[in-house]
Structures are given as structure tokens and as C-alpha cells.
Amino acid sequence: MDALTTTLVELMGPDVDWKQVLLIGMSPIFVIAFLVEWQVMRGRGQRAQFEWRDILANLSLGGSYQVFEIGAHILITGVATAWVYQHRLFDVPINAWTIIPIFIGVEFCYYWFHRSSHRVRWFWSAHVVHHSSERMNFTTAMRQSLLYSITGWWLFFCPLIFLGVPPAVVFFLYAVDLAYQYFVHTESVGKLPRWFEYVFDTPSNHRVHHGRNPQYIDRNYGGVLILFDRWFGTYEAEQEKVEYGIATRQPHSHNFLVLNFHEFIDMWRDVLRRGPVGQRLKHLFMPPQWERPGSALPENGRAFATDVTDTRG
Template identity: 90%
Template sequence: METLVQMLGPDVDWKQVLLIGMSPVFLIAFAIEWQVMRGRGKRAQFEWRDILANLSLGGSYQVFELGAHLLITGVATLWIYQHRLFDVPVNAWTVLPIFIGVEFCYYWFHRTSHRVRWFWSAHVVHHSSERMNFTTAMRQSLLYSITGWWLFFCPLIFLGVPPPVVFFLYAVDLCYQYFVHTESVGKLPRWIEYVFDTPSNHRVHHGRNAQYIDKNYGGVLILFDRWFGTYEEEQEKVEYGIATRQPHSANFLVLNFHEFADMWRDVFTRGPLAMRLKHLWAPPEWQRPNRSPDVEFRGAKERDALLS
């Protein structure tokens, strides 16, 4: 395993290497999913305008993350690793605990991405589709590295886990998540549903039904949701999309930047400085007291009409 650490060079974004390498597998899985659902007469979740938007968002995310790793992520995490507390060995005995640590960090990154608007401004892209199929997993934002997804994994690096190992295991986590974005699989045996993130558990996460909002943040495991009170079982049919500011557009720019632009518009709207800055860290649904919802949404509607 030490040889593996040496092979995972410090200057390579192993997260993106694995995700790009898995892309043909992802596309083949989608083709199989489409055929299966077509055979069942259930094609409502396959709309080609939406699928093409998913693919374009996924491809651009891949390219942008490679560049961001060279300029931001790789530089910052290597600096942190140089100041690490310990040297954590990577071997057959430690790889599973490290992976669970990565999953734990992912849980808090994902949860924060729903409850802090700064991080939501990137993650919202993933939730902007009103359909669910494998390509929905590819619906990713150009802003993730800018808003700082990697900050949540820095504790592992500071403890002494090599950054390439953290990123590679995070990519394994993300690869698994691709296969839970589907309606082709119903509920699995109860013990699997109890331990793992499954298609059923993850459909809940994408729901804007009142009881499903901000639930089931786990990537591979659903145990942290059960332990920290964010678990919800799939019961009624899931309505996909965003509870606030749903963009009805397949435009690449709108999907990537609609919430980021709205956030900064709110920050620069006249008012007390503390209230203006609160738009950065408050939950996405937070509005200033006595502010008209019409003011909140008018700019977004005009923007969508212009760019769609």
C-alpha cells in the first residue's frame, strides 16, 4: 500500500482521474437503465434536453476540476499535509477506517452544502433537475472548488492521511453515488437500506416534498444520517427539484450560476451590512425580515427568461 501512495503522485488530481476513467462505465450503465425503463413503459424520467444538460454539466465539471486542482485544491492541501500532525500509514488495515473518515467528512460537506448558502450556491446545480436517472449524478457545478468542497476533507489531511489517498477514496465514494441516482431499482433488503445509501434513500435526498427536504446526506453509508437525525425513509412518491428558486432552463450558464448570482445580488441589495452578509452563511431559504418575496424572485425570473 505504501507503493500505492507513491504511485498516487502529489501533483495529480486522482479524484478526477478515477471519475474520468469511469465515464464509459457510467454511460453504459445509463444505456442499460434506459432500456430497462423503456421495457417497463416508464420513460417519464428521460427527457433528452435534460439529459444533454446533465452531460454538459458533468463534462465541464471534469475539465474545470482538473484546472482547479492545479491552482487551488492541490496547492492548499499539500501545504496542509506538510504541517500534518502524524504520518498515517496506508495499508490493508487502515484503508477501511480512512474510507469511513472520508465518508464522515463527506456527510458534513453535503449537509453544510444544504444549510449554508455559500456552499449551496454550487451544490444547487446537482438538485436542479426535476427528473431522476443515472445522468442526474453528472449534474455538477463549476463552482465546487471555488466555494471550497476540499475544506471539509482537510482534517484528514492535517491528521496525516496523504491528499492523493483522500481524493482517490473520495472518488470511490462518488463513483458509488452515481448508481443510486435511478428509479429503476426499488427498495433493497432492509439491512442494506439500514446501512447503505441506496437508490431509495437517495431519491428521498433529491425530493422537494416537505418531509424529504434536507434528508439523507450520506454518500455510501446512511448510518451518519441515522445517528445525526437526518434520515428519512422513502414513502410517498418523490417530487424532484429545488424547493426554492427552481430554474426552468437547460442553459449551461443559468444552471451553473443562477444561485451564485442571486446570492451576491442579495448581498449587494441595500440594507444593514450584517443582514447583507448573512445571505452568505444563512440557509438558502432565509430572507431578510419584511422583505417582499416578489423582490426576492423577480431578478431570477428575468434572468431565466433572458438566458433560457
């Protein structure tokens, strides 16, 4: 273990990104789980959710996210959170008595990060990548954005760090949260026992989150727990069949650059259009569907065509 830690410090510097260490370490398990899922669904004659160009896009987005997050941690996230920790209020001990409360705190921060990623366009410009597939299988969980660290996912976890939880602990537990979420991106599992569905995020609960059916939009933000959704009024049970994708502007593309940057570029084009500065800046913090009255940008003026099939791969 000491040799592994030394190697990681040599590669990443003194502030190791334990989030990426765990997620990269879990990657073989993720791949095996997907192969099992594919075989199960194949045996049931239900292969509609497996389209290989979509799966390859998911894998390329997941792999690039892993690499980019390591660099972003060295340059941005690790530096910023280390500064916050230097000004912490307390020293929170890490032991068997505190680890579960800390994890619940991480889940609470994640809930608000995830909710903001749907309701604030600045954060949505990164998170939109995760919702851009119109299919659901385990590899959909890998559909992640290069922009997460730039738009500031880590800001939502700074309150825990400011209270005195070491950043390495926060990020490791966040990785546990993300690793769990991989296994809720599937149609191979129906509804689980009622008590489990009530407390935890499950495949059924998370399918709702990816739905663009009107009653499913902006629901079920929880990562491991679904309790905060129940308490804060954002829970919706799965009833009718889920239609996956984006409710606003769906990019029909497998192109790596289109998927990563289409919404980010469109957001800034909206900001730079002529008009009162206050109205222009609202494009950054209003919900993704918000438009200035009477000045919506036409689809042919957006960075990449949406609702049009992109054949560039």
C-alpha cells in the same frame, strides 16, 4: 503503471488529482450503465424520467465539471491541501488495516460537506446545480457545478489531511464515494433488503434526498453510508412518490450558464442590497431560503427568471 503515472504527472504536475483520474476513467462505465437503465425502463414502459434536453444538460454539466476540476486542482485544491499536509500532525500509514477506517473518515467528512451544502447558502450556490433537475436517472448524477472548488468543497476534507492522511489518498477515496453515488440516481431499482437499506445509501434513500416533498427536504446526506444520517437525525425513508427539484426557486432551464450561476449571482445580489452589513453577510452563511425581514428580492430582480421556462436550450 509507472508509464501512466509519469504521463499524469506530465499533464497535471507532481500533485496528480486522483479524484478526477478515477472519475474520468469510470466515465465509459457510467455511460453503459445509463444505456442499460434506459433499456430497462423502456421495457417497463416507464420513460417519463428520460427527457433528452435534460440528459444533454446533465452530460454537458458533468463534462465541464470534469475539465474544470482538473484546472482547479492545479491552481487551488492541490496547492491548499499540500500546504495543510506539510503541517500534518502525524504520518498515517496506508495499508489493509487503515484503508477502511480512512474511507469511513472520508464518508464522515462528506456527510458534513453535503449537509452544509444544503444548510449554508455559500455552499448551496454550487450544490444547487445537482438538484436542479426535475427528473431522476443515472445522468442526473453528472449534474455538477463549476463552482465547487471555488466555494471550497475541499475544506471539509482538510481535517483528515491535517491528521496525516495523504491528499492523494483522501481524494481517491472521495472519488470512490462519488462513483458509488452515480448508481443511486435511478428509479429502476426499488427498495433493497432491509439490512442494506439500513447501512448504505441506496436508490430509495437517495431519491428521498432529491425530493422537494416537505418531509424529504434536507434529508439523507450520506454518500455510501446512510448511518450518519440515522445517528445525526437527518434520515427519512421513502414513502410517498418523490417530486424532484428545488423547493426554493426552481430554474426551468437547460441553459449551461443559467444552471451553473443563477443561485451564485442571486446570492451576491442579496448581499449587495442596501442594509446593515451584518444582515447582508447573513446571505452567505444562512440557509438558502433565508431572507432579510421585509426585504426579499422580487423574482423579477433575480439574475435569471425562475419557475419560468427558459427556451434558450
